[in-house]
Amino acid sequence: MQIRFTSSILSLEPAAWNALCPADYPFIRHEFLAALELSGCTTGQSGWQPYHLLVEAAGQLIAVMPGYIKHHSYGEYVFDWAWADAYRRHGLDYYPKWICAIPFSPCYGPRLLMAQGVAMADILPQISAALGRESLAQGWSGWHCLFPDKTLSDCLHQQGALQRLGCQFHWENRGYRDFADFAASMNSRKRKNILKERRQVSEQGFTFVVKTGRQLEPEDWQTFYALYRTTYLKRSGHKGYLSADFFQLLGATMGDQLVMICAVKADDPAQAIIAASLFVRDSQCLYGRYWGCFEEYQFLHFETCYYQGIDYAIAQQLARFDGGAQGEHKIPRGFAPRFTYSNHWVAEPGFRAAIAQFLQQEAAGITQYAAEAATLLPFKQAD
Structure with a gap:
């Protein structure tokens, strides 16, 4: 050896x-x-x-x-x-x-x-x-x-x-039929808070488009990199660890394991992407990896990164949703240590x-x- x-x-x-x-x-x-x-x-x-x-x-x-x-x-x-x-x-x-x-x-x-x-x-x-x-x-x-x-x-x-x-915080699928079934497992006050957050995102006019595999075009990666870079600049003053070429290469070689959830305004004829979250998945788990937005809206981050991810995990019958490192804000949203x-x-x-x-x-x-x-x-x- x-x-x-x-x-x-x-x-x-x-x-x-x-x-x-x-x-x-x-x-x-x-x-x-x-x-x-x-x-x-x-x-x-x-x-x-x-x-x-x-x-x-x-x-x-x-x-x-x-x-x-x-x-x-x-x-x-x-x-x-x-x-x-x-x-x-x-x-x-x-x-x-x-x-x-x-x-x-x-x-x-x-x-x-x-x-x-x-x-x-x-x-x-x-x-x-x-x-x-x-x-x-x-x-x-x-x-x-x-x-x-x-x-x-x-x-x-x-x-x-x-x-x-x-210690991280992960969501686990207990055989939920849909998001309403998941919310029903919570106590009344926490359930109302989550449903209120989701309702406010909807009332701001947002709808969501899920793209995977061959649905992801080169222009989607260009847009996503711009979102990623913009958010990193606002948060930390640098452009982030990853390059535009990385996202394009990943899309070309691993598209079937990638999930991009895009937030758009329902009344926008062009369906311009305002925010998006990129997930990676396997047969058991959804991994929340990268996020970005051009404009800030109340609860849009939680919806795009977490609630939409839970929706997807339930629909795909995935056992677990790994939302990334740290984040105590995940606890009241059902992510366990x-x-x-x-x-x-x-x-x-x-x-x-x-x-x-x-x-x-x-x-x-x-x-x-x-x-x-x-x-x-x-x-x-x-x-």
């Missing part, structure tokens, strides 16, 4: 990479990661230098971990800025570091892809050891795995990579011990936070 690294996913055949992908989870597929690279979103210049880990046996690819050499912590959604600052204050460099992650996508899921018949227990010790050696050879402060499934996270923890607990995980191996022994102590204290706080958040869910007491 040989473990090596490659500086571009384009050096690998898409079929060979995708053959290792479990089910239809979208973010790990060659098409998604290649679109990021081809569009210039993941390069050394952007601080996301591709450096994927490959495991081969008898000349065949048997396992991969998507990886990047990072020169900052932007776009990760597992926040370690304080760790980097502590390194700096002690005269040490926290960057570069290596992360196994899906850039700009805090969606938990598979991070170690394996061929059929390959057991995690047989290769993970060698992978962990190789990452440790590479960290020392390359001068990385350490390596990290962000948003893995719990099984992989637990196994990495057993190999010495500290485990960090996080769910734990997420990350793993961290740092080369410096003193910092390793300090981070381990911090993570233990943080986990206690996260656990309490999730328990308290669950008490604020809008569902009837019997639920």
Whole structure:
């Protein structure tokens, strides 16, 4: 068995990479990661230098971990800025570091892809050891795995990579027939608030168009990128992590797993898009990813990003709706707290011990936070 690294996913055949992908989870597929690279979103210049880990046996690819050499912590959604600052204050460099992650996508899921018949227990010790050696050879402060499934996270923890607990808010489909059925599961006050919000969006004259697959034309992606860029500029002063080319490439290669929900004015003959939300989906889950608007309207964000997503998930009989990282505003809208995980191996022994102590204290706080958040869910007491 040989473990090596490659500086571009384009050096690998898409079929060979995708053959290792479990089910239809979208973010790990060659098409998604290649679109990021081809569009210039993941390069050394952007601080996301591709450096994927490959495991081969008898000349065949048997396992991969998507990886990047990072020169900052932007776009990760597992926040370690304080760790980097502590390194700096002690005269040490926290960057570069290596992360196994899906850039700009805090969606938990598979991070170690394996061929059929390959057991995690047989290769993970060698992978962990190789990452440790590479960290020392390359001068990385350490390596990290962000948003893995719990099984992989637990196994990495057993190999010495500290485990960090996080919390997101996800919607779960309890066999709802439609949105009214979902709303009926809530207590009266919360149900009235949600229906009021939806009614006010309708009264402002909005209707919604859902586009998927071949319905998504190049001009739709041009419009969506303009929405995305405009919203990022208003919110943070920069144009966002993703480029217009990324959205066009994604539409060309993964259109069947993309859902764009567009808000238009019902009385507008041109049906000009005022706001839109882009979702990615697989057979089980809807992932809310990106949003943008040209004009601000009351409750339009909630409707376009959440209520329309719930409508779609129910209609498609999807089990779960992952609305993205953070967001306590999701709780009264029926999104329940769910734990997420990350793993961290740092080369410096003193910092390793300090981070381990911090993570233990943080986990206690996260656990309490999730328990308290669950008490604020809008569902009837019997639920």
